[in-house]
Amino acid sequence: MFSIEVPPPAGASASTFAQVLAENLGHPDSGCTFVQEDGREHFVSWPALSREALRRGRRLLQSGLRKGERIALIVPEEQEFVLTFLGAVSVGVIPVPMYPPMNFGKLDAYREDAAHILRAAGARALLMPRSLADPLAPLLQAVEGLQAVVPEEFFAEPLVGGAPEPEAILPEDVMFLQFTSGSTAAPKGVRVTHANVLANCAAIISALSLDRGRDRGLSWLPMYHDMGLVGFVLAPLVARCPVSFLPTLRFALSPRLWLETVSRHRATVTFAPNFGLALAVKHTSTEELKRLDLSCLRVVGCGAEPNHPETLRAFAAHFAAAGLRPGTVVPCYGMAEATLAISFGEIGVPLALDVIQQEPYHASGLARPASETDSETNPDSEAEVPGAPVAFVPCGRPIAGHRVLIVDDEGNPLPERHIGEVVFQGPSVAAGYHGDAEATRRSFTTDGLRTGDCGYLAEGVLYVTSRKKDLLIINGRNHDPQTVEWAAAEVPGLRKGNVVAFTRPGRATEEVVIVAELRGGDAATVARQVRAHIQTKLSLPVAEILLLAPGELPKTSSGKVKRSQTRQQYLDGALHGGVLQTSAT
Numbered sequence: 110m111f112s113i114e115v116p117p118p119a120g121a122s123a124s125t126f127a128q129v130l131a132e133n134l135g136h137p138d139s140g141c142t143f144v145q146e147d148g149r150e151h152f153v154s155w156p157a158l159s160r161e162a163l164r165r166g167r168r169l170l171q172s173g174l175r176k177g178e179r180i181a182l183i184v185p186e187e188q189e190f191v192l193t194f195l196g197a198v199s200v201g202v203i204p205v206p207m208y209p210p211m212n213f214g215k216l217d218a219y220r221e222d223a224a225h226i227l228r229a230a231g232a233r234a235l236l237m238p239r240s241l242a243d244p245l246a247p248l249l250q251a252v253e254g255l256q257a258v259v260p261e262e263f264f265a266e267p268l269v270g271g272a273p274e275p276e277a278i279l280p281e282d283v284m285f286l287q288f289t290s291g292s293t294a295a296p297k298g299v300r301v302t303h304a305n306v307l308a309n310c311a312a313i314i315s316a317l318s319l320d321r322g323r324d325r326g327l328s329w330l331p332m333y334h335d336m337g338l339v340g341f342v343l344a345p346l347v348a349r350c351p352v353s354f355l356p357t358l359r360f361a362l363s364p365r366l367w368l369e370t371v372s373r374h375r376a377t378v379t380f381a382p383n384f385g386l387a388l389a390v391k392h393t394s395t396e397e398l399k400r401l402d403l404s405c406l407r408v409v410g411c412g413a414e415p416n417h418p419e420t421l422r423a424f425a426a427h428f429a430a431a432g433l434r435p436g437t438v439v440p441c442y443g444m445a446e447a448t449l450a451i452s453f454g455e456i457g458v459p460l461a462l463d464v465i466q467q468e469p470y471h472a473s474g475l476a477r478p479a480s481e482t483d484s485e486t487n488p489d490s491e492a493e494v495p496g497a498p499v500a501f502v503p504c505g506r507p508i509a510g511h512r513v514l515i516v517d518d519e520g521n522p523l524p525e526r527h528i529g530e531v532v533f534q535g536p537s538v539a540a541g542y543h544g545d546a547e548a549t550r551r552s553f554t555t556d557g558l559r560t561g562d563c564g565y566l567a568e569g570v571l572y573v574t575s576r577k578k579d580l581l582i583i584n585g586r587n588h589d590p591q592t593v594e595w596a597a598a599e600v601p602g603l604r605k606g607n608v609v610a611f612t613r614p615g616r617a618t619e620e621v622v623i624v625a626e627l628r629g630g631d632a633a634t635v636a637r638q639v640r641a642h643i644q645t646k647l648s649l650p651v652a653e654i655l656l657l658a659p660g661e662l663p664k665t666s667s668g669k670v671k672r673s674q675t676r677q678q679y680l681d682g683a684l685h686g687g688v689l690q691t692s693a694t
Contacts, residue, residue, distance in 0.1 A: 124280045125303040127199050129347055130159040139321065141345070142353040143188040144370065151188065155349060158195070165196025165264055171272040172263070174234060176201030179286065180258070181232040182333075183223070183241060185209045187354045189260055190332045191342055193236060198284055200275040205230045205286045205298070206333035209241065216244060222296075224251040226288055229544060230298050234258050280304035286543055287335050287445040298543035299445045308536035309339060309448035310347040312508035316453040317378060317408055319348045324407070326352035327376035329360035329367050329385075336413050339449035340380060364388040365397055368428065372401045380410035383417055384606045384668060386424040386438075393427070404432035408456055412441040414669055415573070415591045416502040418462055425460070435459045442504035442573055446558055448537045452513065452571045454505035462500040463572055470499050471588060474528040476565045476572065497646070499592065501572040504564075511535030512557075513571055515564060520556060523565075530577055531564045532557040563589070579672050581612050583619055588649060590672065596646050597623055600638045602630035607662055611676040613652070620652035624675055624684065627656045655684060 123129045133155040140154035153161075174180060180197055182204050184190040190206075197204040207226055210219045227235065227248065236258040237245055249255050284306055286298040313319075326345055330337030337357075345352040353374045360367050367389055371379055381389070386409075393401075411421060425438050436457040443450040469475040479498040507513040512534040515523045523529045534557035541549035552559050563580065564573040575589030582588075593610040597603060607626040612619035623643075627635060636654045643649055663671040663678065678684045 123307065123347075125278045125282070126195075126284055126306055126343070126346075127201075127275075127278045127303075129307075130162055130195060130199050133159045133346065133349065136349055139349060139351045141191075141351065142374070144353065144355045144359070146356055146359065150353075153188070155346075158192070158346075161192050162195035163199050164268065165193055166198075166200035166202070166275065167268055167272040168264060168266070169197060169202050170200050170275065171268060171270075172234075172258075174202050175273075176276040176278070177203060177283075178234075179203045179205050179230050179232045180234045180236055181205040181207050181227055181230060183207045183209050183235065183237040183245065184260070185241075185358070186238065187332060187356060189238070191354075193260060193264075194285070194332075194338075194342070195346075201278045201282065203283055203285055205232055205288070206338060207288070208331065208333045210244065213244060220245065220247055220251070224248055226296060226298070227252045227255060229296075230286055230288075231544065236260055236263075278303065280307075281540075283540065283543075287338070287539075289445050297545055297548055300540040300543050301445075301448055302540050305448045305537055305539055306339065306343055307347065308510065309450055309508075310344040312510060312537065313340065313344045313450050314348045314350075315509045316450065317410075318456070319344075319350050319378070321348055321350045324350050324377045325374060326350060327355065327367075327371050327374055327379045328352065329355040329357055330380065331357045334413070335445045335449045336380060336382075336443070340410075360385075364392040368393065368401055368403060368431070369397075371406060372403060372431075375405045377405055378408045378410070379406065380408075380412065380441075382413040382668075383411060383415065383420050386411060387417075387420050387605065390420075390423050390427045395430075398428070398431045401428070401431035403428055404434065406433060406437050409433075409438045410441050410453075411438060412443055412504075415575075416440045416504075417591075417595055418460075418500055418502055421460055421502065440502050440504055442571060444560060446539050446552060446560070447533050448539060450508050450537070451511070451531075451533050451560075452505040452507050454503055460502070462502060463567060463570075464498045464500045467497060467499050470528070476501075476526040476528060476567065501574060504571045504573050506569055507533075507571070508535075508537070511537060513566065514557065515566055516556075520554075525566050525568070528563055528565045528574060531560045531562045531571070531573065533560060534558070576672075579611070581610065581619070581621060583612070583621065583649065588621075588647070593621065593623070593643060593647065593649065596643050597625060597639050600635060600642050602628055602635035603639065603656075604628045604659060606668075607659075607670065609662060609670050609672050609675045611672055611679075613676075613680065615652065621649060622653045622655070622676075622679060623651055624655045624657065624662065624679060626659050626662055628659070632656045655679070657684070 136155045143151045194204045234256045239259050239261050280303050283300045284303045287301050288296040288298050328341035332338050355370050421438050436459045439454040442452045464479040465476045466479050469477045514532040515529040516532050517529050538558045541553045561577050562573050563575050563577050579590045590610040594608040597608045598605045604626040609624045613622050640651045663674040
């Protein structure tokens with residue numbers, strides 16, 4: 110879409126990921142380590158990884174799949190996922206990563222979501238382990254023409270006779286479909302090309318200054334998510350930087366294992382969403398800190414969901430006792446439509462928030478520094494700026510070879526410190542949404558990717574404030590939902606990360622509604638405290654508070670709350686089955 114060039118990593122010559130796999134056949138010096146569920150570790154060198162991927166690719170061709178056809182992957186086990194994903198890529202079959210069922214308690218809802226993705230992708234085959242074959246069997250009837258593939262049996266069969274020769278793979282060919290998390294709308298399949306992946310991987314390698322002789326990655330992130338897949342499977346393969354994989358389920362059951370494994374493997378780069386940092390702090394005691402040595406870490410990246418300033422500060426402070434250096438926590442920003450990365454904070458620089466005045470932000474969409482009072486900008490004015498200041502985490506500068514613009518509703522570029530929609534330009538911008546021309550037209554424009562996020566630039570640094578469609582507009586003033594949700598979660602009794610704020614139609618203006626999961630305490634008392642706290646802290650009246658039992662809020666496969674779906678269920682009266690307390694004004 111754009112002519113901006115990204116320099117490839119030193120020594121790289123591949124123009125497709127199939128060529129990356131072929132090149133890695135000659136580099137036995139390193140590879141990746143898979144930590145098993147029982148704690149055992151299995152090392153696979155780059156050549157061994159490529160050989161097995163190429164073998165699996167030929168097996169897929171032998172089964173009748175062809176270049177451009179889609180195979181869905183519901184594969185919880187990391188090594189099996191990586192080998193099969195790369196096997197499909199090596200022969201031009203398009204893998205579609207899908208999240209596995211988290212438990213069998215909501216299997217009907219899972220199957221409904223999975224069937225939507227399979228139909229939208231036009232998947233011809235579904236690869237799933239034997240353990241999921243029976244629970245997911247109804248998908249084969251729900252999706253016309255879908256064939257099941259059980260890897261334990263399918264890939265165990267030898268390549269008898271000749272498999273068809275792979276067709277030529279081009280840089281502009283779709284490499285995989287990455288379905289969006291669905292936090293604001295139904296999941297859509299992003300068409301990510303080989304050229305997109307190589308451009309984004311090159312920019313990630315540059316931003317993190319990855320050095321295969323010095324660095325080692327470590328990830329517990331799910332591989333069906335873009336941060337786990339592109340950030341820790343594909344980029345290390347391009348850089349040939351060693352990486353270790355901790356099962357996502359092991360982290361979920363025991364978050365302290367993440368940094369224990371970092372310490373043991375001497376990892377230098379790891380990433381997590383905001384909630385992952387919070388869980389690590391909560392589940393790592395002072396005694397356990399004494400057994401960790403995190404002086405090896407150069408980068409703890411944080412992205413995939415809004416970054417809470419206090420979470421980042423608490424993580425840095427808590428693990429400083431284990432040798433974590435200042436400036437190691439690096440906020441970043443990205444999305445599937447950009448392949449992954451859009452911007453990175455500066456490594457080695459301690460977190461510095463941008464503190465802005467509340468009134469210009471809410472009323473005029475201006476990010477005016479709190480230090481610039483009206484009396485400073487206008488010596489004749491004696492008015493004080495009302496309201497507490499608002500603070501935002503810097504998301505860093507755009508990745509190399511790419512640009513970020515802030516535009517108004519008509520698409521006109523805005524000056525620095527004016528809030529508008531974030532637009533991303535460059536070769537990492539994906540090729541659109543699979544089978545959805547209208548959504549592609551809206552988001553993938555000739556001027557760049559319309560991210561749907563609001564933000565501003567200040568001295569070239571990007572600050573993301575909210576999702577555009579999630580803005581709370583009350584009496585003509587804009588309020589970002591994250592600030593309201595974070596304020597509500599400060600009240601004891603609510604589950605942090607399990608709060609949703611949105612608006613409903615009111616008599617004179619939109620009214621604020623909060624839906625949250627109750628952790629403990631008297632529900633009526635907690636609801637009153639939430640209302641009072643938000644009124645005091647944000648001067649924002651709350652019309653209604655609904656408190657739900659744990660696990661009742663709609664969430665995405667990556668654990669994000671679904672604001673749009675929660676609001677729609679509220680308006681439809683569909684939330685009341687799990688309501689513990691309703692508090693209305």
